[in-house]
Amino acid sequence: MAILNLTAKQSNRILIHKNMEPVKLENSVDIILTPQFYTFLREELDIKFAYQAKQIAASLFDDYIDTQVDYQYHVYKCDNAWCFFAYNIEEIDSFLESKGIEKHRVAKIYFAQELKDELTKPMLLSGNHAMQSVDDVVTMLPKRFLAEDVEYVTLDTEKLKLKNGVTMGASLNSFVSLKETIVLGSLLALLGTSLIVEGNRIKSSMANEDAKLTTLIDENPKYGSSMLRESILDKYKPIDTTERAKRQAMKEISKLLSAKSQLKELSIDKNSISANIATQNKSISKQVSEHAKIKKMKVTATGLELKVEVKL
Amino acid sequence: MNLMTLQRYKNELVLLVAFLFALFAFFYKYSASADVEKNKANIQKQISDITAIENYKGMWDGKKMANKIKILKTIVPNSKVQSFSKKSKKLVASYTNLTSNDLNKLNNKLINMPVQIVSLKITESSKNIFTMEFTCKW
Numbered sequence: 001m002a003i004l005n006l007t008a009k010q011s012n013r014i015l016i017h018k019n020m021e022p023v024k025l026e027n028s029v030d031i032i033l034t035p036q037f038y039t040f041l042r043e044e045l046d047i048k049f050a051y052q053a054k055q056i057a058a059s060l061f062d063d064y065i066d067t068q069v070d071y072q073y074h075v076y077k078c079d080n081a082w083c084f085f086a087y088n089i090e091e092i093d094s095f096l097e098s099k100g101i102e103k104h105r106v107a108k109i110y111f112a113q114e115l116k117d118e119l120t121k122p123m124l125l126s127g128n129h130a131m132q133s134v135d136d137v138v139t140m141l142p143k144r145f146l147a148e149d150v151e152y153v154t155l156d157t158e159k160l161k162l163k164n165g166v167t168m169g170a171s172l173n174s175f176v177s178l179k180e181t182i183v184l185g186s187l188l189a190l191l192g193t194s195l196i197v198e199g200n201r202i203k204s205s206m207a208n209e210d211a212k213l214t215t216l217i218d219e220n221p222k223y224g225s226s227m228l229r230e231s232i233l234d235k236y237k238p239i240d241t242t243e244r245a246k247r248q249a250m251k252e253i254s255k256l257l258s259a260k261s262q263l264k265e266l267s268i269d270k271n272s273i274s275a276n277i278a279t280q281n282k283s284i285s286k287q288v289s290e291h292a293k294i295k296k297m298k299v300t301a302t303g304l305e306l307k308v309e310v311k312l
Numbered sequence: 313m314n315l316m317t318l319q320r321y322k323n324e325l326v327l328l329v330a331f332l333f334a335l336f337a338f339f340y341k342y343s344a345s346a347d348v349e350k351n352k353a354n355i356q357k358q359i360s361d362i363t364a365i366e367n368y369k370g371m372w373d374g375k376k377m378a379n380k381i382k383i384l385k386t387i388v389p390n391s392k393v394q395s396f397s398k399k400s401k402k403l404v405a406s407y408t409n410l411t412s413n414d415l416n417k418l419n420n421k422l423i424n425m426p427v428q429i430v431s432l433k434i435t436e437s438s439k440n441i442f443t444m445e446f447t448c449k450w
Contacts, residue, residue, distance in 0.1 A: 167322075181323040188330035192337035199341035206348050209355045216362045229361045236368035239428060243372075247423045262440075268432040 013157035014101070015112070016092075017140075019126035022100045029101070030108040030165065032115070032157065034131055035140050037095070038087040039064050040113055042137070045082055050075050051179055053082045061086045074111070076164040083164075085111050108165035112138045115160065121153045122146055242312055249273045249310040252295045256308065260284045264305070274309040371426045374401055374450030380425065381450075387421055388414045394443075403427075406445035408437070415442045422446065 014023065017034040041060055047053050057073035065071055065086050074085040093103050112119075112131060115138055122132035122141065130141050130152065176184075217224045246268060253275045257263055261284055264276040279285040285304050292299045298309040381403055385396045392414065394406040407418065415434065422429070425448075432446040 176323040176327060178323060181326050185326050185330040188327070188334040192330070192334040195334070195337035195341040199337070199344035202341070202344045202348050206352055206355070209352060209359065213355050213359050213362075216359060220362065220366075223362045223365065226358075229358075229365060232365050232369070233361060236365070236372050239372050240368055243426075243428055246429055250419070250423055262436075263434065263442075264436045266432070266434040268429055268446075270430075 013110075013160070013162075015125070015157060016096070016099075017125045017129065017131075018095075019129065020099060022098075024100055025102070025105045028105045028107045030110060030162070031096070031101070031106055032110045032112055032162070033087065033092065034112045034125065035138060037092050038085045038111055040111070040137060041084040041086075042078065042081045043084065044080060047082065050077065053084070057084050057086070060084055074164075074166045083113060085113070108167055110162045110165045114162050114164055115155065118155055118160065119153070121151055123155060124152045245310075245312050246273060249312075252297070252310070253308060256288050256291055261288050261306075270312075272309055272311050274307060277306045277308065279304045279306060372428075372450070374427075377401070377425075377427065377450040381427070381448075384418065384421060384425075387417055394445075402430075402447065402449040404445075404447045406443070408443045410442040410444055412440050412442075415444060418444060422448070426450070 012027065013030045013032060014020075015032045015034065016037065018036050039061060041064070043060060045053065045056075047056075053075040054073055057075055058071070061071065061073070061084070069088055070090070071086045072089050074087070076083055092109075096103060096106065116133040116136050119131060119133040119138055122130040124130050124143070125140075128143050130143055130146060131138060132141055132146075133139070134141075223229055250266075250268075250273065253263075253266065253273070256275075256277060260280040261277050264278050266275040267273070277288060279288055281304065285301060285306060288306055289299045289301060292306070292308045296310075298311075300307040300309075378398070378401075381398065384403070384405060385393055388407060388410065392407050392409050394408050395404070397404045407414075410418065419434075422432075427448040427450045430447040430449055432444075434442055434444045437443050
């Protein structure tokens with residue numbers, strides 16, 4: 001007779017069945033659910049991806065489970081078909097708690113269906129029940145259905161190769177699907193990355209200006225002081241502005257002169273530039289006067305003589 | 313919050329982390345822009361100030377002007393130079409009997425020199441003959 005070791009101290013995997021003894025855990029464990037806790041279907045479907053299979057899982061179980069109860073579904077590819085599992089995580093959760101297995105200790109949930117190849121011979125679970133693979137489906141059998149001299153197998157759960165588990169948390173319904181998470185998460189990550197790249201590019205754009213300033217200050221260390229710069233600018237800027245204005249005004253006045261409009265006097269003082277221009281006739285006088293006004297000069301006419309003035 | 317709850321909301325957590333990352337990146341870019349805008353304007357102003365100072369000083373600091381200004385004495389015949397008094401960084405000069413040509417030459421030379429024209433007076437003394445007097449400094 002085979003006896004399955006159920007204590008967590010020696011094993012990190014526990015086979016869960018309704019007649020199991022309570023256990024005391026100190027570490028997290030993986031659990032293997034017997035068919036008492038799930039409904040299994042195997043379907044040959046023309047589906048490529050597991051998430052597509054999961055989308056139709058609920059409709060496949062319509063005729064097999066109570067639709068009033070909130071079931072979770074798990075799907076994986078088995079040979080050429082898809083293996084579908086429907087289970088009620090709340091029921092499992094409360095059962096585990098009743099056996100001393102806190103839910104946060106459960107790392108992964110596996111389904112006994114994965115043991116179909118190992119259970120070609122029955123395995124005794126408790127005094128009344130055994131588990132055996134029947135037509136490639138792991139099934140719970142009352143012991144009385146089995147021959148008295150049947151040979152039971154012993155399984156070392158640690159050595160079993162289980163690969164299609166589901167996490168306790170993932171088995172609960174999430175508000176956001178995995179597909180949405182991948183799409184939205186990728187978009188946000190892409191957006192974030194592009195913003196950081198852009199931020200770095202903006203920061204580096206200042207490097208040229210900074211280098212230019214450093215060179216200028218290296219050449220003239222005293223210009224590093226903003227007070228000195230302002231003081232020098234305050235000294236030279238008004239000189240530059242006024243002297244340029246004087247020269248520009250003189251050029252403009254010279255443009256008013258010709259053989260028929262001759263300079264009689266020109267003077268520059270602190271505030272203004274003025275010139276007396278003698279014209280030959282009224283027509284020339286008017287022409288010169290208009291040109292001067294276009295250049296925003298103040299014009300005073302006395303007979304044929306014009307006085308033009310530019311304020312500085 | 314226990315492990316199961318974390319696992320249950322794993323997708324939401326992943327999205328939250330991605331969202332926080334994007335939010336952080338947004339503020340990083342925003343602060344980089346603001347920082348650069350503020351510093352760039354400051355740096356550009358400093359560059360423009362220093363460049364302006366160099367230009368102004370190159371033009372108006374009057375170095376070697378004491379020699380250059382002598383051309384105003386020689387550009388017209390000596391007989392037409394009534395007075396030419398250069399003291400320190402100031403020149404007071406007066407000319408008589410300048411023809412239009414003399415006047416234009418003298419005037420062009422003066423306005424193309426980086427000196428401050430303190431005062432200037434040109435008067436026609438007779439037909440196409442002028443007198444000119446000016447004070448400039450550098």
